[in-house]
Amino acid sequence: MAGMTTTDRLHLDPAVVDELRRPFNGEIVQAGDADYDQHRRIWNGSIDRYPALVARCADAADVGRAIRFAREAGLDLTVRSGGHSFPGHSVSDDGLVVDLSLMKRIQVDPENRVVRVQAGVRLGELDQATQPFGLAVPAGIVTTTGLAGLTLGGGIGWLMRKYGLTIDQLLSVELVTADGELVTASESENPDLFWAVRGAGSNFGVVTEFEFQLISLGPEVFAGAVFWPMEESANVLRFYRDWITDVPDELTTIVVHRKAPPLPAIPAELHGRPVVTIISCYAGPVADGERVLAPMRAFGSPLLDLNARKPFVDHQAMFDPSFPNGWWYYFRSCEVDTLSDEVIDITAEHAQRLRSPLTAFPIFHLGGAVAQMGDDDTAFHGRTSGHIFNINATTSARDGFDAEREWSRTFWTALQPYQRGVYVNFLMDEGDQRVREAYGPAKYDRLRALKRRYDPDNVFCHNQNIPPA
Numbered sequence: 467m468a469g470m471t472t473t474d475r476l477h478l479d480p481a482v483v484d485e486l487r488r489p490f491n492g493e494i495v496q497a498g499d500a501d502y503d504q505h506r507r508i509w510n511g512s513i514d515r516y517p518a519l520v521a522r523c524a525d526a527a528d529v530g531r532a533i534r535f536a537r538e539a540g541l542d543l544t545v546r547s548g549g550h551s552f553p554g555h556s557v558s559d560d561g562l563v564v565d566l567s568l569m570k571r572i573q574v575d576p577e578n579r580v581v582r583v584q585a586g587v588r589l590g591e592l593d594q595a596t597q598p599f600g601l602a603v604p605a606g607i608v609t610t611t612g613l614a615g616l617t618l619g620g621g622i623g624w625l626m627r628k629y630g631l632t633i634d635q636l637l638s639v640e641l642v643t644a645d646g647e648l649v650t651a652s653e654s655e656n657p658d659l660f661w662a663v664r665g666a667g668s669n670f671g672v673v674t675e676f677e678f679q680l681i682s683l684g685p686e687v688f689a690g691a692v693f694w695p696m697e698e699s700a701n702v703l704r705f706y707r708d709w710i711t712d713v714p715d716e717l718t719t720i721v722v723h724r725k726a727p728p729l730p731a732i733p734a735e736l737h738g739r740p741v742v743t744i745i746s747c748y749a750g751p752v753a754d755g756e757r758v759l760a761p762m763r764a765f766g767s768p769l770l771d772l773n774a775r776k777p778f779v780d781h782q783a784m785f786d787p788s789f790p791n792g793w794w795y796y797f798r799s800c801e802v803d804t805l806s807d808e809v810i811d812i813t814a815e816h817a818q819r820l821r822s823p824l825t826a827f828p829i830f831h832l833g834g835a836v837a838q839m840g841d842d843d844t845a846f847h848g849r850t851s852g853h854i855f856n857i858n859a860t861t862s863a864r865d866g867f868d869a870e871r872e873w874s875r876t877f878w879t880a881l882q883p884y885q886r887g888v889y890v891n892f893l894m895d896e897g898d899q900r901v902r903e904a905y906g907p908a909k910y911d912r913l914r915a916l917k918r919r920y921d922p923d924n925v926f927c928h929n930q931n932i933p934p935a
């Protein structure tokens with residue numbers, strides 16, 4: 467690898483890069499190539515990094531080659547599937563990106579209700595393949611998110627209270643280790659690794675393929691959003707807290723505070739108006755969903771009610787316009803047990819202070835099937851939490867970003883006395899202690915011991931990192 471420096475990013479020795487390119491089935495993109503900019507960018511526009519190489523892998527063999535090449539060359543290695551990491555862990559300056567976005571194969575077996583999915587698949591692409599059979603993998607709430615990163619951290623979304631986390635339907639993974647070897651992990655093969663992959667996966671290798679159990683869904687569901695004026699936030703949240711205590715597990719809801727976006731479904735006179743919304747998805751018979759949602763839809767004087775019978779894939783895409791590629795995003799997140807009066811008052815107070823027309827912060831309702839699986843059965847931590855706050859600050863570019871980020875931090879700090887943990891996929895770069903909090907001390911120690919076995923040199927370090935014991 468003579469001749470290569472990691473700082474001379476525009477002038478990597480072509481002979482060295484050819485050592486990788488020659489046996490490679492996919493494509494190697496290098497600084498200076500016409501499409502370099504397109505392939506270096508990630509979802510969060512506030513992160514602007516310049517890798518030395520983007521290895522666009524076509525198969526698991528390419529992944530192994532890219533890992534070995536990066537290690538021999540002393541290049542920093544990052545892994546990218548959907549590129550939706552909040553803190554931008556999938557790209558680093560002067561490093562090598564193992565890019566899985568070309569690996570899009572989806573094989574649905576409707577008879578056995580199993581799907582095999584390669585790591586480059588996005589949530590919406592998977593739904594498009596499974597929903598024609600009335601089947602689904604429970605996943606997240608924005609269709610462009612990468613299935614891989616989401617699954618490896620746990621996976622929360624519209625179907626979780628009925629069917630659990632994304633990892634709860636995971637049967638096995640194919641994973642390339644730090645040595646470049648392809649292994650399978652499942653309950654029966656490498657069970658320790660399979661335990662770790664379900665919640666801390668990005669630390670243990672590059673998953674090239676997932677095998678999931680499929681659940682029955684729709685294809686139509688009863689779902690949508692009810693809007694109230696933001697000034698009603700505390701009243702709406704108090705009603706909501708009481709109402710959700712005995713709703714069925716089929717119902718998953720998310721409360722969002724924001725300024726109403728200028729979307730065709732929203733009347734023009736509401737555009738820009740601060741609102742509190744309860745967004746629902748009923749993962750069961752449509753008529754039951756309509757009945758269960760009735761008391762909430764009748765509460766107070768809503769400004770707008772968009773609940774209706776609709777294809778699940780349409781509901782699944784409803785947040786897409788609010789989280790496009792390239793805007794500037796910052797997040798602070800935490801879990802709380804309940805929406806106590808104190809938590810509600812803090813939320814209502816801080817929600818009124820968000821400034822940006824693009825900021826939309828969700829509060830997810832957990833429970834149901836998420837809490838029914840044993841907390842120690844997987845590396846994921848926090849199954850018994852009540853709610854997840856994801857206080858994101860969003861602007862279209864640099865203008866106003868610092869002020870909105872400060873708002874998010876202040877809000878999060880006010881919630882500190884009531885916090886009980888954090889979902890690993892919603893962390894920014896917040897330090898070792900926060901990663902430890904995300905797993906709890908016992909799991910963190912077990913993960914550190916496994917990290918020593920599977921990745922003693924911490925090759926996979928651009929993630930919510932678990933240092934080898």
Ligand SMILES: Cc1cc2nc3c(=O)[nH]c(=O)nc-3n(C[C@H](O)[C@H](O)[C@H](O)COP(=O)(O)OP(=O)(O)OC[C@H]3O[C@@H](n4cnc5c(N)ncnc54)[C@H](O)[C@@H]3O)c2cc1C
Binds near residue numbers: 619
């Ligand atoms: C708009 C938006 C909506 C979201 N909604 C939800 C939601 O509803 N529910 C939820 O649970 N989360 C949600 N998230 C968080 C999401 O789960 C994480 O950001 C996740 O990491 C994204 O995965 P990715 O493949 O797109 O990310 P990437 O940026 O490609 O990767 C993220 C991390 O995973 C690692 N990684 C990626 N692919 C692999 C692989 N194949 N093998 C090993 N490691 C890998 C990377 O090294 C990196 O550390 C959302 C994020 C965004 C931006």
